[in-house]
Amino acid sequence: MKISTALVDDESYASARIKKLILNDPVFEIVGEVTGVEDALKMLKFKKPDVVFLDIKMADGTGFDVLSQLPSDYKPYIVFVTAYDDFALKAFEYNAIDYILKPYENSRFYKVAEKAKEFVSLRRSSLINQQISNLIKQEDQPAQSDANQIRITEKGWDVFIDYPDIIFFEAHGNYCKIHLKNRFYIYKQTMKKLEKELSTMEFIRIHRSYIVNLANINAVQYLGKSEYEFELCNSTKVISGRSFASDIKNHLSMKVKS
Structure with a gap:
């Protein structure tokens, strides 16, 4: 199971640290790294990663600006990584799975990464079960195109x-x-x-x-x-x-x- 992951942070060293930590687990696959709201929207709408590590304050806006403009049918798992502790309540209003406050210990990050894996695994299991359920509801004799x-x-x-x-x-x-x-x-x-x-x-x-x-x-x-x-x-x-x-x-x- 690969988990597609995106990084959105306007501080290059902060993004580099997340990338280094997340790639210690081969399950995670980074599909996008951007530094601002506009680029984040373009990347997320195109790549649709499973998990997004998202900063709150950036030069051209906030992480909340990004989330408020995503398509309604796309719901990634969000992990806020920020130096500001006064946005935690609002963050969880956007269904964030965690809120990492900078500076943080590596062990704190790894716990959040494990949580993200569990969330993605549960979602995928739910989708598989739904697909099987839909198949069972099909007719007993699926149509065949011809004898071959x-x-x-x-x-x-x-x-x-x-x-x-x-x-x-x-x-x-x-x-x-x-x-x-x-x-x-x-x-x-x-x-x-x-x-x-x-x-x-x-x-x-x-x-x-x-x-x-x-x-x-x-x-x-x-x-x-x-x-x-x-x-x-x-x-x-x-x-x-x-x-x-x-x-x-x-x-x-x-x-x-x-």
Whole structure:
């Protein structure tokens, strides 16, 4: 998990210190460093970092001027870093997660950095859960474009997946993962229905949780006790279920190593 981070401070040495401290944690990635309100607005609207370390008083305005002009749909986590202690109450009115008063100890900064990580992690977990919830609400039979593709919807866009590119399907409750070479997609379909859809294609169900593409199997090894280990073309290894041994023998078109 990378956390995009921006620094807004008109004192170069103050900004340099924050940068040095924050980069001690490889999770943080600095995407912008500016010294004023106008440049901050341009950078934040374009980069949309997760976390912003923000000074309050700058030559051309204040940190509050920046926050009051951000788009309503963009809510970064704000950490105020300032030499002024009389703005703390107002800072938290802008949903700041912390207020660091200069000068500060390194340990104080690291505690705030950990807090920022927790906030970002919670937000991302919430978004993932919402995406899964939305998928579960989709129809049980997502539309397919033709006999050679699966069509799914991701973030409002139609994605077309060619069957030959699929390495295997992995069950996850009432939906499954479609594993390709370098990524996967979530597909709203049960394994039982999927197995029926794939019955005329070069796929074989080897486990309650796995359906593999015969064309994308590198090797199969018999482990004994009616179990087989399948090595797939993306180097993934999966072990078959014992109840599927007979079907595997009948459909496997390659030599099985024993």
